[in-house]
Amino acid sequence: MMTVGLFVPCYVDQFYPKAAIATLELLEKFNVKVSFPAKQTCCGQPMANSGFSHLTQASDELFTEGFAEFDYIVCPSGSCVLHLKDHLHSVKHPQKAEEIRSKIYELVEFLVDILQVQDLKARFPHKVGVHQSCHGLRGLKLAQMTELVAPGFSKPVHLLNMVDDLEIISLSRKDECCGFGGTFCVTEEAVSVKMGKDRVADHVLNGAEYITGVDLSCLMHMEGILKRQGSMVQIIHIAEILNAN
């Protein structure tokens, strides 16, 4: 049986356990053996994107030791996966780190590319807007990017289309950044919030009841804005929709 190590990013663990539980349950539906190694914290991206990549050594070693044994590593966050794919290094176990970099997957790409899921027993009777998180989109290429002259596709939409009674709304700007950007959201507060407001408005004006995506960091930022506006529109991680009955 295929073994999968579940990596739950630091902020998902602390603030959005429901998304992690949904990820776990969803994977288990497809007959994979999923474990959650206790020795895990963060992918190191908050440090690295702030210019402190030299401080990620300890979390990199921890990650490498915790996850080397699995066939695959799956994580419900495109941004963290992209960071590890690009930057995970280990002094103690360089070979293992390199292997991890090629066997770590974001949840949606794992479901589509590795498990090749054709059918989901899920139902979510709502109007849903899909937020294309930039790192999942332009880094992991989960969908076609509007800047390129190339045929369209979308792995998240491919899966969402298997969910009963779900209606995907269309947006006026398909893949504009929401402005979260890691520490950018506080160091560049004014622009970050304005970007978030604009992104949220696109979903709201087009009738979304829920905004979903592969990255809770973006969704958390948009949730903060929606709540401040007193909006009824909610955010939800894609795993929770794909696992909904």
Place this chain on the structure above:
Amino acid sequence: MKDHSRLSEVFNEDEQRVNWHDETLWWIRQKRDKAANMLPEWELLRENASQIKHHTLSNLANYLEQFESKALANGITVHWAANAVEHNEIVLSILNRNGIDQIVKSKSMLTEECHLNAFLESNGVGVVDSDLGERIVQLAEEPPSHIVLPCIHKKKEEIGELFHKHLGTAHGEADPQVLTEAARQDLRSVFLTRRAALTGVNFAVAETGEIVICTNEGNADMGVHLADIHIASMGIEKIIPKRKDLGIFLRLLARSATGQPITTYSSHFKTPRLGQEMHMILVDNGRSRQLGREEFRNSLKCIRCGACMNTCPVYRRSGGHSYQYTISGPIGSILAPNLDMQKHADLPFASTLCGSCTNVCPVKIDIHNQLYQWRQVLVAAGKTTATKRWGMKIASTLFAYPALFGAAGKLGRSLMKITPYLFKNRLNPWYHQREMPAPPEQSFREWYKKQRNNKD
């Protein structure tokens, strides 16, 4: 000095204006998309352009020498300037030698980079910018806010006001056609009376020693054809090996910049006309240093189309002036720190690293990766604050010890419930315009321990 974040905050005080700025530039991005999609071979063109630039930068010295010898043979005087000061001195000496104290200039970001106008004016030489957008910012005494659309931050009513003051148009006149006509009439007498014309360069062809200048207004041609002296300033990265390479670059440039299939004028200048003097100034000004920085070398591929600015969600909502450098937006943010790391340390952080810039760039510069790399370089060079350093150290320690991290997380979540005022206050930039996420009863790891621990 105010940094990008602070200036953006000021720019965002007028939200309607931010919306207008964002939509104007997004409209140009959409025009670019339409134009690109008309060419099925678009991605191939980008790849070819990128490779040609790669090859050229790898052999830059040879191509520069080839260009120089061809240009000399064509009757052009060639000057080399190591930096902005030398460039400006060369221009002034040419003018002084010919007793000229007034010049007309078409658009050249290089001369902006060298602050030529201010230098010449302090030496008694009057400069009139003949590109309409440049003329507008010159009258407003502001730097350009965009490399292709220098006055994109100005509304037509504001331009009307400016023209009323300087060119005598009627008060309240804001019809673009009327304003353009007024500028045209005003410039006409300038073109007729200036003996020297300065232009930029879009492409310099090593094979033939000619230069190509792309404009929509024909103002470079007007200036040059009516003047006795033509001075063309170019950065050393403007070289392309062969004339046929233009077939790729000209197709990409205008489509990327404005969505036009080609600029109205693509003017080739190869030899001076009878009786005319033609000077080329090849400027380094930090370019060879950037060429020596392996991770940032590719930034020299830039053909200054401005597409990365138009697509940048930050630029659209912070305005060009928030970058405080001649070249704003994503590309400016990777060029500026090369010239002055201290002064421009804020720029590589003025990005979410969304990567849209990299995708639109016609020469495939990996802009967002270079922004990431600059962050590492700047922090290593100590261009960061003590608060940030300590914050990062504490975070990295927490992340090194799962038990500590779990405990800190739990503590943090309970504090959010017991003492919400610790988080919901004005000192927390997250909370200023956003609610905090609601802390759940238990973290995933706590849930897992209870529910599934028998498994591990």
